[in-house]
Amino acid sequence: MSSVKRKCFTIEEKSAILHRLEAGESNATLAKEFGVSHSTISTIKKSKDKIEPLFNAKVLKCKRVRTSTYEQVDKALLQWFKLQRDRGIPVNGPLLQEKANFFARQLDIQDFKCSMSWINRFKVRHNIVSGKIAGESLSVQQSDVIDWLEKVWPTLRAQFKDNEIFNADETGLFYKLTPDKTLKFKGEKCKGGKLSKERITVMVAANMSGTVKKKLLVIGKSQRPRCFKNVRHLPVDYESNRRAWMTAEIFTKWVRAWDRELTKKNKKILLLVDNCPAHPHIADLKRITLVFLPPNTTSVLQPMDQGIIRALKAHFRKNLVLKMIQLLDGCGSCSVEYPKMNVLDAILMIQDAWTQLKQGTIFNCFKHAGFVRSECNTVVTSNTEDFNEEDDVPLSVWARAIDKHQLTITNEDFEQFTCVDDAVATCEEPCDENIVENIIASDANSQESDGDDDEPEEVHPTLSVSDALKAAETLNVFVQTNFDDDIMKTMMSRIHNAVRSSYYRTKVCQKQTQITD
Template structure:
């Protein structure tokens, strides 16, 4: 009989074990280090998704994952609690009981009466301690942008290099909107409703030197869009919300995922974000120092709002108009843009953003002292007006120059988050199951190209590049793409041949058996 004692790990300890397993450490080594059996380590790894979810929610100390019988009430209450703490509003036990009963009534749960013991278990489940729910004062008033830059910013900056100071911000995007459709938006509120149906939210993040652009986070409405069915991987991170908005839960998950990556790289950064309900003050981050900009200072102090987001949209709409012109010339039909198309085009627009443009936007916001007397300046290639660029296409569907300015800015006021209310919290939780199972796009799905068609297209494109474009990097990249498609084609051919031989052998063996019988 084994002499090993049964050991219970906290969520935080289990998360660390999962991290080490994912980094390549063996089960046997960890089992020996912690004095447990191999099956214990295997069971922890088997439940990694639930453990990571609890860790992301700051549930660190409990040793078992216990769910509440009233799961909807539990989720609504923790959501409301976080909103209150983000605003610096003290919350007491009796207040939690009152809100829990209120949420139960909204969910139609008639036999629920919140007790003090239920609240005690709620606190344990979510790692809430007394200091966090009573008596904590709000942060210091920082309404003056100038005072913040003088008194707060220097202390933050001196701890980090320009390469390690990042800013992140969200923007809404009408990803199907063509320039000849923008007039109908005049004098209409584009913050919600029907006009927002074909929209996504994009989170952009980059460092102050412009040397590091983080992978985009795109928030859509559908868990499984039809256009994603045959996609192996996306160049961006994708999340869902029923209104395609950023939420505190999505932001916290994004933040903790980045934090874990930085821990592995043994790197620390400063992240500047604006002070909005979708950006909670996430605790226990190991490699990210989270700093909030003063309230109501986004238009002045947010680097992404100094031109980066606008240029991202301009580059995106250049891609959109190019596709529109090609389709109009070849098919005489309107363009059908899917969520996948939007992902690829937004990512391409982000990749085109130059280092100097990002750096100058931080300078424009006041984060970098300017010693050369220069004002806000973009990279020359970035700063081509969309109207001038489109005119060079010789498009037949060009709008007036002022129309193009409207086209770029049409979704600049589009909401990216909601001010949480009890009703919104209940609606979001009630809609969660439906959100994860439906919401597919109403866009006709184009048939996937075969390996042979892809190879012919790659050969054609490769000849065009070599004959018309003098760019060594592009030539090398094109050759790499061509070779990859060629390898895929031959692998599929070998598999098809092997399958055919297997079928013939099966038929042959069957005939032999029939004859012998």
């Protein structure tokens, strides 16, 4: 018999073990420290996808989490409960019981009748403590922008350096939209239907000095788009739901993952966000100080809305138009179809736009919002100049290219094209009907096949290493013989060498080993 004792870990302990494994500690070291077998640690590692959501939901002390027989009612009631907590509304057992019966009727579950014992088990499953329900209230926030900047902001800023102060915000993006369709979409609200199937939501975050641009978070409609089939790594974080909207669950997961990353690096940050329904209060953060901006001040106080998101979209849509011009040049006429965009194309293009965004643009937007005091008290009124200065292909050049192909796109059309989806909703206003609809949609999404059933997307072919090497050699020759930029030449040489090394490593692995070897 084995001398190793059987031990049950809580969710909190399992999460701590996962963090240590991710930090590089070995399975053997942890097994010896906790007095368990190697297989126990391995099982915890394999269950990461189940443990992290429970930890994020603050289910910390449970050792065995039993799911509810009526899972849809359980999910709906939990969403409603969290919404009331964020609003500061006290909730007791009988109210939970009444609401559970309401959701069961809405979900057409006939054999459910909520008892207090079911509510007690619900509380245990989700680590709900009665004392916290009635005793906690929302913090009072200043509603006046000037008041907040003069009284609240100086205290916050004194605790952090400029490169430790971040702002994050979501924006909707109609990634399939071409300039000739802009007027059709202008001013429309994205609440479902066809529009929602052609949009993504992008979470953008950067620090005040502009030195750090956080990896983008993209939220799409499909859980597993067909265009992801042969893709090993994405340059962004990707989440999904039926509306391609930001939700409290996605936001919490994103913030906690960032908090763990900062814990490993022993860094701290201040994260400023607006107080929309999809941004809940998150407890127990170790390295992130989460601060909510005053209500109804997004258009004035949110740095991302002072020009950063606009510049990002301008780069994205400029790249889309340049792709159109490239297709027109290739066929020699204007009869070619506009590029067919899928989610992967949009991700690669928005990531390229994020890379192009310069430090000065970000800093100026924080300054414009009032977070940076100017010695001469000058106010930046627009960030159009910043975008034009960092633009690698000036507007005048690609406007002439469009004129060459006689496309009826004016400067006014370009302006509308850039900001057409600025007012698109990125999260829903929670209500009982929406909660029920989301539960049903979530279950349908988990059972659906890969990608969208009604709109199949192109699967990107898997490129061979040989093809990649040929392309890298061609591009390297072009850069070395046509550019006078030493940095660009060095970067191109590194890319060429990396692809070549990958090619020969692949050849070695493919070679069959003989007994004489």
